[in-house]
Amino acid sequence: MKNDSAQRKPPHPYLSGNFAPIDRVQPLVACPFSGKIPAALAGGEYVRNGGNPVANEALGRDAHWFDGDGMLTGVFFSQSSNTGEVQPEFVNQYILTDVYLSTITSPALSSPLLPSIATLVNPLSSLYTITLRILRTLLLVLLSHLPGSKQAIKKISVANTAVLYHDGRALATCESGPPMRIALPSLSTVGWFNGDTCEGEPHAVGGPGFGGEGPLSFFREWTTAHPRVDPSTKELLLFHSTFVPPYVRYSILTPARPKPLPRGSLSRRFRHAGVPGVHSAKMMHDFGVSRSHTVILDLPLALDPLNLAKNRPVVAYDPTSRSRFGVFPRYRPEMIRWYETRACCIFHTANTWDSGTINSMSGEVLVESVNMLACRLTSASLVFSAGALAAPVPTRMVPEHEREEEQCRLYYYNFCLGPGDENVIRHQWALSAIPFEFPSLRDSSTMSPAKYVYGCSVSDSSFGAALGRAVKMNALVKMDVESLIARGRHDPPRSISGCVDTRNVDEILRSKEVDDPIKIFKMPEGWYAQESRFVPRQDGVSEDDGWLLSYVFDESQLQPDGECNPKAKSELWIIDAKSMNEVTAKVQLPQRVPYGLHDAAGHFLDSDAHDPKQPEPTADKAHKPHDRKRSVMEENHGQSENDNGEDYPSNEKRQDDKLDLERSVPEVATGHKRSTPGTTFKKLEERAQGLQSCDANEPCAPGLEYTWKDDKCQCVPLGKGLTCDPNHQCDPGASYVPVGNKCKCIKVSFSERSAPPHNP
Secondary structure, rough: OHHHHHOOOOOOOOOOOOHHOOOOOOOEEEEEEEEEOOOOHOOOEEEEEEOOOOOOOOOOOOOOOOOOOEEEEEEEEOOOOOOOOOEEEEEEEOOOOHHHHHHHHHOOOOOOOOOOOHHHOOOOOOHHHHHHHHHHHHHHHHOOOOOOOOOOOOOOOOOEEEEEEEEEEEEEEHHHHHHHOOOOOOOEEEEEEEEOOOOOOOOOOOOOOOHHOOHHHHOOOOOOOOOEEEOOOOOEEEEOOOOOOOOEEEEEEOOOOOOOOOOOOOOOEEEEOOOOOOOOOOOOOOOOOOOOOOEEEEOEEEOOOOHHOOOOOOOEEEOOOOOEEEEEEEHEEEEEEEEEEEEEEEEEEEEEEEEEEEOOOEEEEEEEEEEEEEEOOOOOOOHOOOOOOOOOOOOOOOHEEEHOOOOOEEEEEEEEEEOOOOOEEEEEEEOOOOOOOOEEOHHOOOOEEEEEEEEEEEEOOHHHHOOOOOOOOOOOEEHHHHHHHHHHHHHHOOOOEEEEEEEEEEEHHOOOOOOOOOEEEEEEOOOOEEEEEEEOOOOOOOOEEEEEEEEEEEEHOOOOOOEOOOOOEEEEOOOOOOOOEEEEEEEOOOOOOOOOOEEOOOOOOOHEEEEEOOOOHHHHOOOOOOOOOOOHHHHHHEEEEEEOOOOEEEOOOOOHHHHHHOOOEEEEOOOEEOOOOOOOEEOOOOOOOOOOOOOOOOOOOOOEEEEEEOOOOEEOOOOEEOOOOOOOOOOOOOOOEEEOOEEEEEEEEOOOOOOOOOOO
16 A cells, blocks of 8 residues: 555645644633733733634645634633732634635535635636636625525625724724624624624614625725724724725724814715725735824735736736825825835835924924835735745846845835925835834824834744745844834935844844844744734833733644644743843643734733623633533534623523524524624723823823823823813814923814825
8 A cells, every 4th residue: 555645745834733723612711821910911802813714624725824714812811809810711713704604504615615815826827727716606605695505695704814993892804805893702703894883783783884885885895904093083994995996995983982073174984985096906905094194005916806807817916016105184085195116015014103393373283294114025925925836937027226135124114295395205214124024013102103113023034035934933023113213314224125223133132232222032942923912011111111912832742744733732922022031921722823814913902891890700700611522613603602701501591682683693503693792891982082182091100190291191290291171162173282381272284285186
């Protein structure tokens, strides 16, 4: 007999090792830990979203890191009402999308319902193959609506990319549909969010939602995986990239109880406003948002099904084309200005903020430029390598002076907005030469000139070399971007290809400088991290005073063939963000957490999200895993959630079934329903704040308050800060806010007189 292992094809790098999907989900279960869990984490939940294919029998098939059914993995930090001790609890659940529910009720479906991104981007995929895969998907979607089908597929999103929190809702996102609401801390699924309400919510309101009405509404509701929440106004900003003109649309959602607008000011809430100047369908993953402006990234990475008619790949990158950045005032997308530069790819922006001056006579803020930090890739190789594919050779050569090494670095951009300025990018260079991706920062610092940005890196090779294998991150980085930008402005490096700090990872690790602007936490040998999330200390004295949370995995648990030991487990590490050299606590999880594309995108959801009237589960009430090992189907469908977020075994009757009568919910043969939202988490009654208002919940030491003083928000002795009368009357469009040591009526303006003519 022939040796089967000798005949076996090498495992797909993104379907093996700790990239491989897991086959078990479980409700909240208490976890052992070492070290001390910070009190700041009490009542919060760290949540990761990522793809975990449920239909995976054909391991030789096309597969891509971006594929897979959405799975949420969380650690909830409950606090004992008796002792005050914090107890971490692990939970993971599939997101019950239409695609997932259809898949698990179709046992004959051995390969995913949706075509792999690898199929679409593979330059060797024939027109016949791609067309056949797309037609198969369309046929299965149509058949799902016939009588006798157990689950109709109304939306094709797998909701596997990110998590955010807005206006009392935790939302899972993916580009191929609208957000999906999930319940906390159980991570059960509530329903699709249409911009007003969610399926499954009591008194949910139907309607056209993000896509509007008409035959193209299905595509128009596709929403960015990275919406932005303004920490001041609490607005949610989104864009929708589609296959039909105007190709990019733009939405702003206000919280349930927004601050009243002055008479005569522009409406802050609108949906699907067209963004002019984009001429074709593109793969757009992220964008930039400052307090007054929005930045759209029109890069030469096409995502267009019409390419099939031209015998071109659906996804194609043109390195000889140009990258374009569209900058416009937040509420005026028609006033967009376009800035061009060398071809590149950007999947994630880190932060965007305004620079300007205050007119001492009128009190008006004139925004003179918009700044943006983004992770810039010199090519689209990641799109191909994430599918274990070689990047295609360009059909047209890049000019010699524009050729760059394969890298991904944190870049600084400055877009001039002055009345007499041409559309010029004044600064565009890397802050550091080290690889840098998956950026994050302190929530309260977003859309303002934050000092620190955190991200992931690789220490044993260049990013280009890492692309030759499955990308695994073994270093967490903290950059003092404020200092690096100041150095770059004082002594600008070469435009586009230059770096402010030219050291590599090893040189930075050897540095003994106390004030080194770059600090790196390197994982122990054989350990790898995922995207991190910053949580501030309650009595912190600086922006970086807090912790980074990241799921980590020890690859010594891999078997000789590279596959994971069935008993392999991951940990959640809590790392001191100020020093970047100390692990404060390690939480031992009951199972492994596969390497995901977005960990920090899975938000740590702070305790403000909890209803203080409802006690949180404590260690005494921690949910225990079932004694016998259950399959993913049994685990995911053998339980439901009560109104307090507790999980009942499947043989117990729910007492809150009457809540489900408010709507028609998907119910499959296994008896599983999407959850109605419980009362453990209530909608935040978030108040919109002024231009320079300070977060009332920002922690300070006893005897101090977080308020405005000396041109910034800071902790000052009680009664020493500057408070402005919220009822003070200003002219339309202005807010009464602190300026220096006085309160003034301030209006942010982007004058129509100074806006250049439309220049697509």
